[in-house]
Amino acid sequence: MKKILLLIVISFAIISCGSDDSPSDTTDDVTDDGTGMNDDMDPAEIPRTAPCENGFAGPFQCNDYDLVYRFDLVTFGATAGNDSWGWTDSSTGKEYALMCVNNGVAFVDITADPPIYLGKLPTATFSSAWRDVKVYNNFAFIVSEASGHGMQVFDLTRLRNVSNPPSNFSADATYTGFGNAHNIVINESSAYAYAVGTQTFNGGPHFIDIQDPLNPVAAGGFAMDAYSHDAQVVTYNGPDTEHAGKEILIGSNEDQISIVDITDKANPIGLSTISYGQVGYTHQGWFTEDQTIFILGDEIDEQNFGFNTRTLMFDFSDLDNPSLIGEYSGPTPAIDHNGYVKGNSYFMANYTAGLRVLDATNAASGTLNEIGYFDTFPANNNAGFDGAWNVYPYFESGKILISDINTGLYIVKKR
Template identity: 35%
Template sequence: MKNRFTLLFLLILISSKMFSQENVELLSTFKPSNSDYSDIWGYVDENNREYAILGNYNGTYIIDVTDPQNPEQISFIDGPNSIWRDMKVHDKYAYVVTEGFGSGSGMQIIDLSNLPNSAVLVNTYNSTFTSAHNIFIDNGFAYVIGTSGVGGMHILDLSNPTNPVEKSYYTASGYIHDVYVWSDTVVVCAEDNYALVDVTDKSNPVKISQSVNLPGYAHSGWMTEDKKYFYGTDEFNQRDITIFNLEDKTTWEIAVGSWGYPQNTIIHNLFIDGDYAHISYYESGYVILNISDPENPIIAGYYDTYPQSNNSSYNGAWGCYPFLPSGNILVSDIQGGLFVLKFSPDDIKPQIEYSNNYFEVFNSNPVNISAKFIDDSEITESNLFYRTLIDDEIGNWQIIEGITQGKFGVYNFQIPGQEHLTKIEFYFAAKDNMNQVTTLPSGGEGLNPAGSVPPSEFFSYRVVIAGTPVINQLSHNFTDTTIVKGEKINFSVSAEDTTSLPIKYKWIKNDQTVSQKEDYTYSTTFVNPPVTDTVKLIITNDYKSIEKIYIINVEQTTTVKDEPAELKYELTQNYPNPFNPSTQIVFSVPSDGFVELKIYNLMGEEIKNLVSGVKAKGKYSVTFDAENLSSGIYIAQLRAESFIQTIKMNLIK
């Protein structure tokens, strides 16, 4: 699987609202109502007059667009109120479905045979469903999906166009949002995944295969002209487009895991005509991709029907229809109504994809960087420019020519290794066979060499060869001490970093940060009960750290009437717990004697022997270092004379 999934952050050279159109001309707009608009389809009559069939909250508009600069409303077909209204055409009839209820619900059948004079509603089919989300028509059969009930797929025979006959109701894929049909094969878009269904026998649909569940939503899609690739859209702004290779119908090979428009907008519907994918991209408007190389889509044009914003919201372009003989494009905009557009393909400038904006390198080795260079014809020059910044000294730009991997348009560049605390800024440049130059980040120019004039922004990384901080002074070196209530312990530390990185301090008491300075005062009060606290000191340069742990036992204040607390055999719970990679185990013995403290795994196998020998009366703290052990539950067992006690410890890495 050639998986270029969502980790590939697409950086293509179009700023969010710098331009509202490219290679697309606005011919006209038409907004007959202030209500919201939904989907759109086209129709051509026997005299080659062209029409838009436009969904609206209140019904369906039939609009003559033969003169694309002067659209003319012919008819309006009232229907159940709904923000969802979808339609397709068969013969001289339009079939309209909606999720609306009430009077007139069902699939409306509109007679278009009297155009350009009029269009009339001749029937409403509601025998097997009363509402539906979408419809697809192929070879005399209607596939109605997202219907009332389970939401599966109704297959209707349109041999009698005004009186459809249901052949079957397919429910094996659950709720179906949209379909694409060709050669008795259906791609069903079923929320979490896509599936292929064999409908050779219309009365007995059979599922062939199913894709894996994908992030986002299996919303809709279209097959390429050669029927090898399926472009699926998600509408949840996670994958945008996933491209599947379906040459083998039994396996859903992901050719491209995710392709996204550079703006943070939501994709809706996609249609393919020839080498171009035409997309309604909500707030980005109408977008066209050159898919002559189906695994490397290139932006070929766009027109922003909703220039107010570029947000991840459901405004703007709902649908588009790219199949009129004139080549004109029909777009439905939720707020703006009908847009009639003209797409004129032009030679496309090179485009560059790169996935990493800033990173750090922890050695002085050369750094390999890869980027993808795409063009509709030929990349003739691929460059990376870099410069170094050390303290306040900025170096000159150096150029590196890309080395191609031979496929997918990926070029490799190797930047020489640099010394500690060097910042490297870099950008890419590409030139095609038409001498068009693109840089990434955008804004650069220059032909000889391509990209010799840098952009204003750059990618960058920093070389950090960090050492371990060194302690110069530490006020206390004990690991375990006992104080009485009311006493204080003043801690202080001084450290330096031998690699010129800033030092940070952190004092942690029982898993709570209590100071981020060089000093910390541990204090107790007379009212607090006796306790054992753990104080940890962490000294770090953000790359390497050193730690010191103190166990502080706070005992009852002794008075004339007080009697000293008697020690007993005891194994207390380790701290911290869970831990990684080390933890403290505290135990006490009331008299001199032989003591064993061992660590076991859950299989009863001995892992470590921490204590094995004679211990004097007292309380002890032992460090269990699990650096070389895997995550899991471990058992600590204390044995002394006839006393045995165990605790469970949770190592999480």
Template identity: 25%
Template structure:
């Protein structure tokens, strides 16, 4: 059923995220060690069981009372990160991708007596020209005809030939019979139905399809690449028309394919959880159940996608089993949705078995087009957002089409925005299982010419090539002042925040709406500040293979062996301007995916000249925030983050880190105490990963500034100089007995010069427009310099 609407403008509300949707936690059963995959089993009496792998064993857990799971058997095996299992009739088959367990076979017929028989089946097999004992396999699938397909086994000498070993379980489930192999490419996982085998050929980054009607002679039918080039798992829709895949990489998707023609398989859609988009979360395994994709998504837990419209996949359920940071290989490994009770059982690597009761509701779909209100042409790249607790948005494509949706029916505001158009908002009624069609026409806004003058706050001179950023919720415009300190550009008739800055100055911020004001002066205080909201051209050097310094919004990665903390930060320093900082690598994923590896990375500031700013300053403090993490590896972490001030002739180490900072750390260092040989220097951050150490090494820098402060306690005046009245309100008199006054300067308590006058007299009267407060008066005579505390009254 479709509802067709044409929307026009009004105001909307904000977005927020929702963690758990349409799931009820029934119970959680922890394991004594790290877990891995999971499968389900039902005995002859109808009792349901969870079969759960760990790094040390295979656990069989009774769900006779789902609220109180009970362990009934444990089968120990080789220590391995990977265990996968499937069942056939009254037997369970477990693969282990380490050691030499071969294929673990468990006889489940006596399971109700808390007893199982098991053996490790290690036959000698001949595959092509290779003969070897079956030692390990990565995965297993058992089809509806009683054939087992082992993936990624150790028989073939060349790993790339390890596709599928095919076993007949019908003759004797306790003693499988080897009947054939497919060895075109390494398979990480397999799915087989109607004698068609779908292979997750992970190192080829594609889904391979084979006809296995003749088990001794599989026939290749076709392949299709998946979106992140690391095909990990495949499941097929009940009607056999669609395939759904995962790529085991940070920020990857569940992909949907039309597979009605194996020679021309077409990708229809890709989905990843919007709430954690860009944070390196990794999909692991997806299973198709009655049109839903029940997916284990590592740190996101269990995610249920409505796949009944494979060209518009929408999240309709979620349960987060993992409380640590986003990204990496912690959290939910597997989720099994096929128990007759309808329960979903999931395995979390850190916290064990989860028994969950899902509520399966079809998605509420919103689909339509975005076009230009004047000429009717399609608009590419318009952002369509449903404003709800669950994030739901899409960008229109080249034809103007968009598709999105959410889990819960209701009346919602919809926002449609594009940088070149006015933002439109409207109301839609969304219902579960229905498609609401929305066609939006966007109008081009009024453009108004705006002129911004960027000046030095103290001298009043123009600041050329200053960076000026204009932004609001929909737009982010970065420009630069010309040689006269002027920025001229066209802005839409809406409000903007301005951030302006230049190296050698502190930031200045302002607000502007071109309807109210078409010209503005922005004054930059002298000094140094860089929160990395603007790009001042810090330089990056080094020879490390990965993990070079980048200026970006940080993507957190979990710390090695400590999932509750991050190796790479997940945010910049709170309270500074903007969201960017400098970090060593920022690709997301696991902690070792883009950390500093096998080399050095160096970050250098532009040259800093403190001499023009020190007049009247009692002290100069260098402030910055730093992040450092060093863990994991082949030995004790021994890497270092070093901070240096470098002049043309010297190098001074001012700070050093050899242990984790456990977050952002604020640093303040007195420059005066360093006795530098030059007022011009660079700030340098250097860290290195020792060759072959395997350590996880991450560093970050943010919130740099130089602070110039005065000290009224140190202010002194000689008996030859008179200042009166002090405090003063309107006019201040300065009188000397001997030398003429050459220059008077007034500094505020941040060390900024706020008033100056040149003269050549023994007596000077001055009047300022300064606000009331405490200041520092510097009197420069021909012979010497005098400094005094100065108070201006209200």
């Protein structure tokens, strides 16, 4: 599927509605007002916090995950949510949510009880349905599909002393080596950022040296495998000893996965590509912690082919010869979006089905099993572009962020 068609589909879908979180229920049998809540539900009665009891946390269906707190989009002065990430202050141990919205990035102190909305960094140019953020060395790096946006750099230590929240922040630096970008990836061990989906390098990854975060430096790019929608970059320490210690990029490139050695930024080396049957849109994936299995989500296959959430597993033990080893079929037809591995668990943003947590202990044998969930979009589980855009599971406290397109930020935690 071409990117422009995807943008049109998602742009239309973001203003639509959709989700009922009964795993076996695939019908749109509950009406809603476009937020994913029942249309007869008084917003004032929706709890900010609720334990998961008898399968529900307030109106939200759940399994083993409590609602710690939630913020609606109105609080952030926004009309749509998208990406999210987290930052832990190494000096104080405090944890912060970075919630991307259509017109900027909201910052929330989630260690405080209750959590505190500290303020927002406005978009560099225009509002957009697409904004992405990652963190390196106490700095946030933000890109957007908004025309002319570039990459904003924000010093997160400024969040330590916000005297009168919420504040209206400004960027500490802006990188202008590209205008719009779909996504940003950071390899913290190498201190390089990779913007993907820009108008440079044929849409392939655009390399940026961020060793000095306030002075980002262009460092080349890789155009060989065309447009890259998302990527993961690692300093490789997996089973393929031929590539030990190399910096490896795994690109999710619309209709295939691309594996590239980018150790020498001036001379990237394509190692291999792999595709699979019934490709809808090769969207995003993540390594298991031993860097053996790559778990991939295809964003459009549920719509195109009519099956339930499909998650694919690839054996990457030989980076020059990857192979598909299994597929997981979820309990609903909801579309899978972003997913990440922590320990033996795979945390998936499953759009209308919310956060889904899968046991990846046996991923090497092509097997995943659902072990928990929290549905931020109660109205239905349809294959539409509403609900959970991203999840962030890496806080030491065990708190997990869910950024919801329609309703805002959710902080949940395993019971």
